[in-house]
Amino acid sequence: MTSNKHVEENLLIDGQWVPASGGTYEIINPATEEVVGLAPNASVADALAAAKAARAAQPGWAATSVEERSELMLKAAEAIREKASELLPLVIAETGATATVGSRMQVPVAADRFARYARDPRPVLATPLNPQVATASPLAPGGVIGGLVNRQPAGVVACITSYNFPMVNMAGKVAPALAAGNTVVVKPAPQDPLAIVELVRILHDVGFPPGVVNFINCNTPEPAAALVDSLDVDMISFTGSTEVGKRIMESGGKTMKRLLLELGGKGAALVLDDADVKAALTCIGSTWSFHSGQICTAPTRAVVHSSLVDQVIEGLTTMAPFLPVGDPTDKATMIGPLISAAQRDRVVNYINGAEPEGGTVIIDGRETGLDKGFFVGPTLISGTNDLTCAREEIFGPVITLIPFDDEEEGIAIVNDTEFGLYDYVFSKDAGRAFNIAKQFQAGHVGVNTAQRNHDAPFGGFKMSGVGRDGGDYGLLAYSETQAIIWSS
Numbered sequence: 241m242t243s244n245k246h247v248e249e250n251l252l253i254d255g256q257w258v259p260a261s262g263g264t265y266e267i268i269n270p271a272t273e274e275v276v277g278l279a280p281n282a283s284v285a286d287a288l289a290a291a292k293a294a295r296a297a298q299p300g301w302a303a304t305s306v307e308e309r310s311e312l313m314l315k316a317a318e319a320i321r322e323k324a325s326e327l328l329p330l331v332i333a334e335t336g337a338t339a340t341v342g343s344r345m346q347v348p349v350a351a352d353r354f355a356r357y358a359r360d361p362r363p364v365l366a367t368p369l370n371p372q373v374a375t376a377s378p379l380a381p382g383g384v385i386g387g388l389v390n391r392q393p394a395g396v397v398a399c400i401t402s403y404n405f406p407m408v409n410m411a412g413k414v415a416p417a418l419a420a421g422n423t424v425v426v427k428p429a430p431q432d433p434l435a436i437v438e439l440v441r442i443l444h445d446v447g448f449p450p451g452v453v454n455f456i457n458c459n460t461p462e463p464a465a466a467l468v469d470s471l472d473v474d475m476i477s478f479t480g481s482t483e484v485g486k487r488i489m490e491s492g493g494k495t496m497k498r499l500l501l502e503l504g505g506k507g508a509a510l511v512l513d514d515a516d517v518k519a520a521l522t523c524i525g526s527t528w529s530f531h532s533g534q535i536c537t538a539p540t541r542a543v544v545h546s547s548l549v550d551q552v553i554e555g556l557t558t559m560a561p562f563l564p565v566g567d568p569t570d571k572a573t574m575i576g577p578l579i580s581a582a583q584r585d586r587v588v589n590y591i592n593g594a595e596p597e598g599g600t601v602i603i604d605g606r607e608t609g610l611d612k613g614f615f616v617g618p619t620l621i622s623g624t625n626d627l628t629c630a631r632e633e634i635f636g637p638v639i640t641l642i643p644f645d646d647e648e649e650g651i652a653i654v655n656d657t658e659f660g661l662y663d664y665v666f667s668k669d670a671g672r673a674f675n676i677a678k679q680f681q682a683g684h685v686g687v688n689t690a691q692r693n694h695d696a697p698f699g700g701f702k703m704s705g706v707g708r709d710g711g712d713y714g715l716l717a718y719s720e721t722q723a724i725i726w727s728s
Contacts, residue, residue: 245276246277248279248437249280251280251290251454251457252454253289253293254296254450254451255449260282260457261283262280263281264281265279265459266278267431267432270336270614271613272612273614276434279437280457282458282463283458287425287464287466291466292472293451294424294472295396301418301423301449302422304449313354313358313418313419314354314358315446316415319445320442321351324351327407327438328343328346328347331346331432331435334433334434335435336613337568337576339571340571341530345408349408349411350407351411353408354411356415356694357415361420364712366390369388369723371384371386381727383728384728386725386728387723388723389723391420391716391720392421392722393719394417394474394718395422395423395475396423396424396425396475397413397424398425398464398467399426399477400476400479402479402480403430403432403579404635407436407439411439412709412710413477413500416709416715419715420718422718423454424454425454425455427457427464430459431580436455440453468492471495474498475497475498475500476500477709477717478499479503481504482503482504482658482704485503485705500706500709501707502661502704502709503703504704505537505659505662506541506659507538507539507540507659507662507663507664509524510665510666510676511542511544512545512647512665513545513547513548514672515668519688520542520552520666522690523666523686523690524552524556527638528575531576532578532616533634533636536662536704537684540634541625541639541640541657542639542640542642543642545650546643546645552641556620556639560603560618560620562574563575563618565608565615566608575637576615577614578614578615581614583635583636584614584636590638591606593628593629594621594628597623598624599624599629600621601621602641603619605618606619616638619637620639622643623640625657627640633659651676658703659702659704660683660701661682661699662700663677663682663685664686664689665677665685665687670688681701681702683698683701683704684698684699695710696711696713697710
C-alpha cells in the first residue's frame, strides 16, 4: 500500500477512535479500478457498542441548549467548506462522480445541510393548538382547554445511506437528527465510505460530545442488521434499494422502530403535445449527465406524446455525442463510471434484455472504448411500459422512451409503476401541467423543471418508501409527536 492511499482503520464509538474488529477492506476507484484506500470493517459487536454509546449520550444531548447545538452545526458547516479542496478528490476517487457534480453537489451541499439545521428548531418542534371550551363531564371539570404539540427526539437514530451521494445523503440525515436532539450511529454504504469518515472526523473535531455521533462501517450486512434489531436504536433512517428497505421494515417492526425509508424510483417525464421540447430534453437528458443516472429522482422514463416522439429522439440523439464519457477528474467529462463492475454488468444486462422483449436500442452505450473503469455510455431504448427496463430501477444512464396518444393514457403510463418517488410534466400551459401533476402517484413532481426546492418534503409513494424529510420536514421526521393539554 503506497503512501498516497487513504487508509482508515478506525471506528468512532463513544468519542474514541477504535480499531474495527474486522480489520480493513479495499475501496476501488470505479474509473481506474485502482485501490483508493482502506476502510474499516466493523463487526456486529462494534455496531452494538456504537448503539449503546448513542443510547447513553442521548439524554444529555437532548438537554443541551438549542444555542449550543446550533453553534456546533455552524462549526461543522464551516469546517466542511474549509476542507472542501481535500474532500473533493476523495469523493471523486471513490464514487466516480464527475468534477462538475462533485464540486457543485457532493461536498458543498453537505455543508449547506448542516448550516440549514443550525436554525432555531423550536418553532417547528413546538406548535400551539387553538383553545377549546369544554363543558363539565364525569371525566373532568369544564374549562377552557389549551394545548401544545410538542416534538420530542426520536432517540437514537441509525443513519444508513446509499453510495451515490455519500456525504450529501449522510448530512441530510445526521444534521436534522442532531438538531432535533437525537444521537446517531452513522453507517455509510460499503462502496465509498472514506469521505464519510472525514465527515465524522469533522463532527468529532468541532466538539460534538462523546457518543452523540458514532461511526461504523462494514462490507457485510450483519452489523447494519444488528442496528435494526437493537433495542438501543429507536429509529432507522435509510436511503437505498426497495428490497433492502422491505427487509428493514419487516425486521424493524419487531421492536417498533420509527422508520424513514427513501427507496427506489422509476421517474417519468410526461411530455405533452404542447410541451417546450427543449426544456423537456434538458430534464430527460439529466438521466445521462447527472452522476451517470445513479440517482433515484432521474426521469428514466420519457413518456412522450406521439406527435413529439421524433423531435425527442432527434434531440437526444444530438445530445448524446456532446456528453463525453471518461475520466471524472477531467472537467470536460459529463458521464463518469458506475460504482462497481457488478453495477456496470447489471446495467448492461438491462440493455441486453430490451430487444428480446420488443424494445429498440436507439442509442447504445454498451461499448465506450475505454479499457479501464466501469463505464456505460448514454443509452436510449424505445418501447412500451411493459419492458423490464421500464419497470425496474436501473441506476444507470439508460432512458426508456414510451409514446402515448392522449392525456389520459399518458397519465396512466406514468402511474403504471410500483414506484412513486419523483415525476415530471411538461406543457406550455402551466395550469394544465399543474392539474396533471396532482394526478401523479408520486411524492414529488416537477412542473416544467428539474430544479429542486430543498425545503419541500422529500419521499415517495408506494414502493418508493415511507416518510418525508427535507427542510422543516426533516425535523418532524426525526421526532415523536406529543400532545400536552391543560385547563384554564
